[in-house]
Amino acid sequence: MSKLTDLNLAQARDGLVSKAFSAVELTQAHIERVEASDKLNAYVLKTPEKAMQMAKASDAKIASGTHGPLEGLPIGVKDLFCTQGVRTTASSKILGDFIPPYESTVTQNLWTDGAVLLGKLNNDEFAMGSSNETSCFGPVNNPYQGANGENLVPGGSSGGSSAAVAARLGVAATATDTGGSIRQPAAFTGTVGLKPTYGRCSRWGVVAFASSLDQAGPITQTVRDAAIMLGSMASFDSRDTTSVARDVPNYEAALTGNIKGLRVGIPKEYRVDTMPAEIEALWQQGMDWLKQAGAEIVDVSLPHTKYALPAYYIIAPAEASSNLARYDGVRYGVRQEGVDIDDMYANSRAAGFGDEVKRRVMVGTYALSAGYYDAYYVKALQVRRLIAEDFNRAYEKCDVLLTPTTPSAAFAVGKEVEDPLEMYLNDVFTVTVNLAGLPGLSVPAGLDAHGLPLGLQLIGKAFDEEQLLRVGEVLETAAGFTTRPNEWWSA
C-alpha cells in the first residue's frame, strides 16, 4: 500500500479506526490529489477548508471513541445534492450561485456518520445526459483514455462521481440514477455503482429531475464500499412521502460470499442485435462465474423491454418539464430581464438551460399538453406497468437478474452529443430498472478490446439490496477487476 489515496473506503475506514493514519492525513492526501485533477474536470467546487475542519472533528471523535461508521472518510458529492452553505448548481447555469440554506437528507446522513466533504461533483445538467457533456461546467474526462490517447466520456449523468472514484479523488462519491445515471458511468470507469430501490434513499434536498424515477446511490471502488455507503445514505425520511418506512439493514453483513442455490435470471430480450461480441462474451463469462459459485442460471423473459426507453423518454421529460418550472428567475438563480414577466421567464430559461434540458422540457411539455396526454403520457404509464409486471413474473423464476450494464464501453467526448437518440440508447439496459423502481448494481467485470472497462449489471427484487450486494461481491471477486487508469491527468 503506497499511498493513502490508493485505499478503498473499507480499507481507509479500518485504517482510521486502528489509527494507522488520521482523518486529517487522509483528507489532506485526497485534497492534494483533487487539486491536481483539473484536467478531469470532475469537481465543480472544491471545499478543502471545510474538508479539513470536518477531518479535524473526525479525528477528535475517533480519539474519543465516539466516531460514526464513516468517520473521517473524504467523499465527493454530486452537485445535485443540496449542501447547506455550499453552492449547489445541478451543473446548470440557471441555478447560478445558488447556496442552499438546507442539507439534503442523504448528505446529512453521511455527515452524521462522520464523512468528510471534499467538494461538489460535475454531472449532466439536471442529471439529463449519459456522457456528462451537458454540464454547464463542461465535460468530465474519463480517467481512462482511448487507445490513441483521446478523451473519453465518464458516462452520465453522474460522470463527475464515476471519474472521481476511478481517479481516487475521494474514497467514494454520491450519485443519482434516473435512467442509468449511476450504473452506466460506473461501467464506463471501472467502478461499482448501486442504484437502490425507489424509496430507499430520501429524495429530500436532491434537485429533482424525474420524481418517480430519481434515486440516490453511491459510486465506489468495491461492492463492500457500496454496501457501507448505502447503509449510511439510506433512511426513512418523513419529509419524503415516497420514502419507504423500512429499517436499514446492515448491508456489509450481507456480504457472505455464499450464493449457493441462488437462481440467476438471464432475460433473453437483453440480447439486442447491436450488442458487440465482447459484451456478449462478458455476459456469458458472468453467468459462468456465478454458476461456479453455486448459482443456477435460468432463462427468463421481460417481453416489454423494447418499450422501456420510449416509455422513459415520455415519463422522464414529462415530470422534468414540471419539476423544472420552478427555475423561473424569481426566487433564486439567474435572471435575464425582459420587457414583461413572461419575457423575463423566457429569457431566463433560454439563457439558463442548456440544449438537452430544453429539448427534454419541450418533449415533456408536448407529451402532457392537451390532446396528447392520453396518447403519450397515459400510454407510457401503462407500458410502465407492463414492464414492472414483467419483472414480477421473472422473479417467480429467479432471485436476481444478470445483464450487461451498457451496450458499449466509454466513447469519445463529442461523439454522440449531436444525436440525442444515439445518446439515449446508452441507457437501454438500465432504464427498465428505474421504471420498475428496482435496485440495480453495476460491477466492473472486464475490459473491451481497447482496454476500457465494461460492467455487468445485477438487478434485484425491491428492497433486496442485501442479496444484490452479496451476488455483486461474488461477481466482483470472480472478475478480479484490478485495472487502474494511467494517471495522464496529473502529468
Next chain:
Amino acid sequence: MASNPNLIAGATGDWEVVMGLEIHAQIASQSKLFSGASTEFGALPNSQVSLVDAAMPGMLPVINAYCVEQAVRTGLGLKAQVNNYSVFDRKNYFYPDLPQGYQISQFLQPIVGEGAIEIDLPDGAVKTIGVERLHLEQDAGKSLHDQHPSQSFVDLNRSGMALMEIVSHPDMRSAAEAQAYVKKIRAILRYLGTCDGNMEQGSLRADVNVSVRRPGDALGTRCEIKNVNSIRFIGQAIEYEARRQIDLIEDGGVVQQQTRLFDPKNGETRAMRSKEEAHDYRYFPDPDLLPLEFDQAYVDAIAKDLPELPDDKKARFISDYNLSPYDASVLVSEAENAAFFEAAAEGQDAKAVANMVIGSVFAGLNKAGLAIAESPVTPKQVGQLVGLISDDTVSNSIAKEVFEMMFDEGPDQGKDAAVIVEEKGLKQVTDMGAIEAAVDAVIAANPDKVTQAQERPKMAGWFVGQVMQATGGKANPQAVNKLVMAKLGLDS
C-alpha cells in the same frame, strides 16, 4: 314573461343569465397543506414561508392530515359523495406567486364528488343547487402590482395554504341566487368550522362563471370573473357582466370565453390583460405524492362528529318552535345567531323571541357594529323581556323601549328588563277600572271627535292614542281598544 322574474329584458327580447360558482375556501388549519409553515393572517412578508413553499430545489410536499379531515367534513356537510381514493395532480402554469410553476390540486379524481345544497331565496322559496365536486389544492402567494411603477412584489406567506375548491353546477339564474348560494356555503363552512368564511381577508373567494342565453336555449359562452371578494360585489359583478354580454350579443357581437376581473371602484368587469394563450395546464398526477386513501371507518367517525347543519337546524326551528321558514332561515344563517335564539327561547314564546332577535337584537347589533357574541343584552335577558310581554307586564312598544335601554350605552345597559321596568315604573296598567276612567275622561273632553268617530270608525284609533298617552303608554292596548270601541258603540 312576468312568470319568470329572473329574466332580463333586452332590446330584442328576454334573456336568462346562467351562473356556476367556484368557491375557494381556505381551510382553518394551523399549518399549510404540504408544509409546516404557519397560516396565520397578517404576518410580515415571506415570514411564513418554508423552503417547500418557496419551491427551493429538492423540496417535497407532505400532506397535512387535518386538511384532509376538513375536506371530508365539508364533503359530508355538502351531502356529497366522499371519495376514499383521490389523486393529487399538478396544474402547470407560470406566475410569479406560484413558486413551483405548478399548483398541486386535484383534477380527475377529487376527494369529494357530487353533492347538493339548498339555498333560501328572499321570497322564502328554497332552491337546490348541485355541487359538482370539492377538491383540495394549494393557494398561491400574493402579488402586489401597485407598489412600484415597473415592478410587482411577491409575498409567499399565502403560498401553499390549504384550499377547498367547491365547484357548483351552472344552476343559478340570478344574482340573488348566486349570493344566496355563497351565503349558504359560507354558513355550512362556518358551522363545520372548516373555514372562517372571511371574505375580506380572502379566506373565502368566489370565481363566478356567467353566461346568458335565450330561455330554453343551450348554454351560452361563459366568462369567468375571478376572485370576487364580497357578497355585494358578487351581485354587482353578475349584473354588470350579464348586461354586458346581452348588449354585446344584441349588438351583433359574440361573447369570448375569457377570464375577467371585477373592479369594485366602478362596478365593472374587464378582461384580464395577461396573455390569454389557450390555457393548457398539462395536469398530471404529482409524482412526489401518492394517492390519498382512507377507509370508510375514517369517514364514518367524522360523520358521527358532524354538528347540526343549517338545513337541519332550520327544519327543527320550523317544527319545534313553529317559526316561519323565512324566520328560521334568517336565524340559522349563522350558527351563533341560531344559538343565541335558542338560548333566549328557552321557556319563552319562541315566535316572540324570534321576532325580537330578528328585529331588535339584529338591528341593535347592526347599528352598533357589534358581533352577536358582543351583544350587551344576553340571550337570557332577551328571553326574560319576552316573558314580560307574554305575562302582560309590558306592552310590545314598552318592551322595545326597554330593550333599547338594555342595549344602548347608558346607565341601564346590561340590566335585566324586570329591573328597568320596576325602576322606571313601566308596568302595564291592566286595572280595568283605571283604564275605563281614562277612556271616559278622553271621551268626555272631546264630544266633537265622538261624533266624527261614530261616522268614520277609523277615528277610534285617535281615542286609543289619547288614552295611551294619558297613561304614559302603560295601559294594555288591547284593553283600551276594546273599551273605546264599546264606549263609542262601534263594536259589532
Next chain:
Amino acid sequence: MSVDEKTVRRIATLARIGVREEELPALAKELNTIIGFVEQLSEVDTEGVKPFTSPVENTMRWREDAVTDGGYAEQVLANAPAKDDEYFAVPKVVE
C-alpha cells in the same frame, strides 16, 4: 404525429423557453426524431392496464397539523435575483 414549427413555438411558449425564429426548424427536427422514437409505444396493447404512477405501493403518510417550519424570511430571500425589502421583485405584472 409530427411536430411542425408552429407547434414548437406553442410548446416553447407554454414552457417559457425563449426560442429564436431561426432555431425553430432544428428544434422541430429534433423533437420529431424523439417523438417518432417514442411512438413505438402505440404498438403495445395496453387495453385495461392501470397507469403506473409510482413504484411505491404504500398508502400516503399524513403529517400532523402543526407549525414546524417558516419564520426565516432572510433565508427564503437570500438567493433572490431581485428583492425589495421582504418582497421578491419581478417585472410588473399587468392583470
